[in-house]
Amino acid sequence: LFRNVVGGKTLTAADLDGPLKGMEDHLLKKNVAREAAVRLCETLQQDLVGTKTSNFTSIETTIRAAMDRALRKMLTPTTPLDLLHEIAATKGKRPYVISIVGVNGVGKSTNLSKICFFLLQNKLRVLIAAGDTFRSGAVEQLRVHVRNLQELTARQDAGAVDIYERGYGKDAAHIARDAVTYAASNNFDVVLIDTAGRRHNDSRLMSSLEKFAKLANPDKILMVGEALVGTDSVSQARNFDAAFGPGRRLDGFIISKCDTVGDMVGTLVSMVHATGIPVLFLGTGQHYNDLRVLRPETVVELLMRP
Amino acid sequence: MVLLDLGRRINAAVNDLTRPGSSLDEKAFEVMVKEICNALMEADVNIKLVSNLRKSIKKTVNFEDMASGTNKKRLIQKAVFDELVKLVDPHAEPFKPKKGRPNVIMFVGLQGAGKTTTCTKLARWYNARGFRSCLVCADTFRAGAFDQLKQNATKAKIPYYGSLTQTDPVQVAREGVEKFKKERFDIIIVDTSGRHRQEQDLFDEMVQIQNAVEPDETIMVLDASIGQSAESQARAFKDAAHFGAIIITKTDGAASGGGAISAVAATHTPIVFIGTGEHMLDLERFAPQPFISKLLGMGDMAGLVEH
Numbered sequence: 001l002f003r004n005v006v007g008g009k010t011l012t013a014a015d016l017d018g019p020l021k022g023m024e025d026h027l028l029k030k031n032v033a034r035e036a037a038v039r040l041c042e043t044l045q046q047d048l049v050g051t052k053t054s055n056f057t058s059i060e061t062t063i064r065a066a067m068d069r070a071l072r073k074m075l076t077p078t079t080p081l082d083l084l085h086e087i088a089a090t091k092g093k094r095p096y097v098i099s100i101v102g103v104n105g106v107g108k109s110t111n112l113s114k115i116c117f118f119l120l121q122n123k124l125r126v127l128i129a130a131g132d133t134f135r136s137g138a139v140e141q142l143r144v145h146v147r148n149l150q151e152l153t154a155r156q157d158a159g160a161v162d163i164y165e166r167g168y169g170k171d172a173a174h175i176a177r178d179a180v181t182y183a184a185s186n187n188f189d190v191v192l193i194d195t196a197g198r199r200h201n202d203s204r205l206m207s208s209l210e211k212f213a214k215l216a217n218p219d220k221i222l223m224v225g226e227a228l229v230g231t232d233s234v235s236q237a238r239n240f241d242a243a244f245g246p247g248r249r250l251d252g253f254i255i256s257k258c259d260t261v262g263d264m265v266g267t268l269v270s271m272v273h274a275t276g277i278p279v280l281f282l283g284t285g286q287h288y289n290d291l292r293v294l295r296p297e298t299v300v301e302l303l304m305r306p
Numbered sequence: 307m308v309l310l311d312l313g314r315r316i317n318a319a320v321n322d323l324t325r326p327g328s329s330l331d332e333k334a335f336e337v338m339v340k341e342i343c344n345a346l347m348e349a350d351v352n353i354k355l356v357s358n359l360r361k362s363i364k365k366t367v368n369f370e371d372m373a374s375g376t377n378k379k380r381l382i383q384k385a386v387f388d389e390l391v392k393l394v395d396p397h398a399e400p401f402k403p404k405k406g407r408p409n410v411i412m413f414v415g416l417q418g419a420g421k422t423t424t425c426t427k428l429a430r431w432y433n434a435r436g437f438r439s440c441l442v443c444a445d446t447f448r449a450g451a452f453d454q455l456k457q458n459a460t461k462a463k464i465p466y467y468g469s470l471t472q473t474d475p476v477q478v479a480r481e482g483v484e485k486f487k488k489e490r491f492d493i494i495i496v497d498t499s500g501r502h503r504q505e506q507d508l509f510d511e512m513v514q515i516q517n518a519v520e521p522d523e524t525i526m527v528l529d530a531s532i533g534q535s536a537e538s539q540a541r542a543f544k545d546a547a548h549f550g551a552i553i554i555t556k557t558d559g560a561a562s563g564g565g566a567i568s569a570v571a572a573t574h575t576p577i578v579f580i581g582t583g584e585h586m587l588d589l590e591r592f593a594p595q596p597f598i599s600k601l602l603g604m605g606d607m608a609g610l611v612e613h
């Protein structure tokens with residue numbers, strides 16, 4: 001019964017090897033990319049070698065507690081972002097601009113609409129810019145969302161929303177810039193810019209993001225990462241973070257489709273590990289109110305769950 | 307392309323071990339097995355599958371029992387090869403449509419996997435091969451779904467059916483398929499909304515659509531970048547919709563596709579096509595055997611393929 005309970009033992013690398021391998025496998029099963037899982041376990045090893053375990057505490061328990069702390073620390077942003085607060089600061093002076101980027105089909109347009117709903121409930125005037133001028137139905141998709149949101153807001157005495165679109169085929173960067181100008185002269189508080197999905201290994205589409213960031217000059221560039229994605233999430237995050245030119249990085253992640261993965265929420269860890277960029281929101285469904293702010297303790301609980 | 311980098315890495319590991327002059331002992335063998343497993347895990351192959359594969363290889367290549375003089379190199383290569391084939395080749399034959407009668411094909415899958423894009427690609431593919439093909443949009447949920455299908459179909463000159471006002475996907479699917487059957491189309495492809503196993507209502511809806519259109523084939527569309535959730539989602543779709551084929555999309559991306567491959571292994575269902583881009587023509591046929599040959603062609607395992 002007390003076989004593993006070592007209490008008061010000074011830990012050596014050899015003591016830790018086996019249990020840490022178990023922890024690594026555990027993280028892999030939770031869909032944490034191997035690179036991130038290995039790095040996390042290495043750091044734990046460095047921190048734990050030479051320390052003494054507490055009384056009646058097994059090595060496994062010690063490792064779990066240390067991993068719990070490491071994950072919490074990693075997922076807790078150093079400077080918490082309060083979007084509403086920031087928007088309030090520019091309100092009346094100029095529109096606050098948020099653009100949404102990410103690979104194909106991850107949930108950019110849907111989560112943009114959810115953010116819009118959140119802003120509307122806070123009585124803001126929002127302009128949605130249809131910056132995906134490539135994918136069939138992308139403009140109509142946003143038009144439907146805007147119509148739905150207009151109906152909802154009319155009922156709830158909330159803010160106001162409209163769409164800025166120029167159809168298909170045009171350059172997204174110019175549409176984004178024009179939308180911001182339009183918003184400024186029409187008293188919008190916020191502009192939400194949708195963009196086309198792009199593969200992070202497509203250098204042509206990725207390089208156009210630099211010009212986009214220059215012309216639209218967003219206050220926040222948010223990337224949607226999908227909870228279903230495996231190892232690829234690491235390079236998705238890195239390549240998007242590096243795409244906006246010198247001096248411009250991503251400001252945050254939205255992790256979508258969290259409702260589809262149960263406790264396998266490792267993508268979150270992979271993307272934050274790769275970039276140090278914080279997660280702002282979680283997408284938890286296909287409806288307008290399925291958007292949550294990240295609570296690190298909840299996510300860590302899911303990750304550590306056996 | 308999907309899994310090719312993985313193939314390269316596995317080949318390198320085997321070659322390292324079996325290179326003339328390198329010591330072919332148990333320790334080196336362990337290192338090779340470990341490297342192969344790491345490569346598989348980084349490619350998103352299901353962790354349990356990887357661990358089974360590790361056991362299988364070790365069991366087949368039993369160093370202690372191996373008679374001296376046996377061709378160890380050949381044994382090792384064969385063991386690795388066999389396990390890889392098992393991953394992608396379920397030995398199940400996909401449905402083959404016949405001309406001159408309606409063949410109904412229904413698409414299912416997770417949200418954003420690439421169903422709508424791929425169903426137009428497939429309709430176009432069959433059209434180019436002399437099948438009269440058409441599309442039915444049974445996604446009444448996603449904003450702009452019908453517009454998306456309509457615009458794709460128009461570009462590809464494929465007849466389509468859908469509704470902007472009807473909210474019941476079962477009804478639209480039934481009407482669309484009936485209409486096109488009357489018009490004697492060969493291939494009728496039914497697009498459905500994205501769904502996931504955690505929402506029972508969505509799965510029930512899928513089964514209702516299936517009962518209404520009685521498809522000859524149901525195809526599950528999987529994104530090449532999917533990770534460890536692939537297996538449980540694919541199993542749930544298999545149990546509910548009994549899909550008989552898989553299409554992996556977005557293989558032009560950087561992901562290795564091991565998650566989607568794990569779904570093949572978990573559901574014993576063959577991959578029939580892969581999507582290689584956002585455009586109409588970006589669709590390739592997939593067959594396990596040529597794929598494995600290609601994978602192996604890069605190393606010196608090619609000689610092992612038994613003809």
Ligand SMILES: Nc1nc2c(ncn2[C@@H]2O[C@H](COP(=O)(O)OP(=O)(O)OP(=O)(O)O)[C@@H](O)[C@H]2O)c(=O)[nH]1
Pocket residue numbers: 102103104105106107108109110111132135138195196197198256257258259260282283284285286290417418448500502
């Ligand atoms: N279950 C679930 N589905 C989601 C979530 N977010 C988005 N989706 C679904 O994912 C699918 C794709 O969403 P979109 O918003 O169109 O994705 P996108 O990134 O804009 O796609 P492209 O513009 O084609 O690159 C839709 O079916 C959405 O309803 C989420 O948090 N949970």
Ligand SMILES: Nc1nc2c(ncn2[C@@H]2O[C@H](COP(=O)(O)OP(=O)(O)OP(=O)(O)O)[C@@H](O)[C@H]2O)c(=O)[nH]1
Pocket residue numbers: 104105135197199415416417418419420421422423424445448451498499500501555556557558559580581582583584588
């Ligand atoms: N790069 C690349 N993109 C693809 C491929 N197939 C689909 N896409 C893109 O993936 C995104 C989602 O595709 P859809 O066809 O809308 O996916 P869906 O499964 O119908 O989505 P829902 O109906 O919302 O569940 C779009 O941006 C497509 O252009 C592919 O093979 N390669």
Ligand SMILES: [Mg+2]
Pocket residue numbers: 108109110132138194195196197
């Ligand atoms: Mg979109």
Ligand SMILES: [Mg+2]
Pocket residue numbers: 421422423445448451497498499500
């Ligand atoms: Mg669709």
